[in-house]
Amino acid sequence: MNKIGHTGEKIAVKYLKKHGYKIIERNFKLKCGEIDIVAKQGECICFIEVKTRTSNSFAEPYEAVDYKKQKKLYRLAEIWLSMHKLHNALCRFDIVSVLLKENCVICEIKLIKDAFWL
Numbered sequence: 498m499n500k501i502g503h504t505g506e507k508i509a510v511k512y513l514k515k516h517g518y519k520i521i522e523r524n525f526k527l528k529c530g531e532i533d534i535v536a537k538q539g540e541c542i543c544f545i546e547v548k549t550r551t552s553n554s555f556a557e558p559y560e561a562v563d564y565k566k567q568k569k570l571y572r573l574a575e576i577w578l579s580m581h582k583l584h585n586a587l588c589r590f591d592i593v594s595v596l597l598k599e600n601c602v603i604c605e606i607k608l609i610k611d612a613f614w615l
Contacts (some may be wrong), residue, residue, distance in 0.1 A: 505535055505547050505597070506524075509545070518538045518543065521535045525577055529572065533545055535577060536601075542583065544573075546593075547592075547593045547595065548590075549596075557607075579615055591608065593608055
């Protein structure tokens with residue numbers, strides 16, 4: 498992971514904790530991909546994708562989570578839930594969009610709950 502991505506994830510974790518999320522796991526990796534953050538908010542398991550950019554000239558960071566990425570996250574979430582025997586758990590997909598200035602100073606953070614459904 499590059500410096501900007503790593504910084505964005507650290508910022509996202511701090512932000513999520515401040516907003517009542519309990520972090521369960523970070524960087525859940527399989528050959529088919531990775532879930533940046535698995536957290537719990539209330540009774541809901543949240544699969545969180547963090548997108549960090551230093552500019553929104555072309556698009557907002559969250560716009561990088563396209564349909565192909567959503568399908569991959571959905572498959573990974575199914576595996577994670579199965580591995581933890583949480584087949585009937587309430588869950589959702591959130592995105593944390595982090596926009597940084599070039600010196601990694603926070604410019605803007607957006608939390609998008611229920612960002613997508615498949």
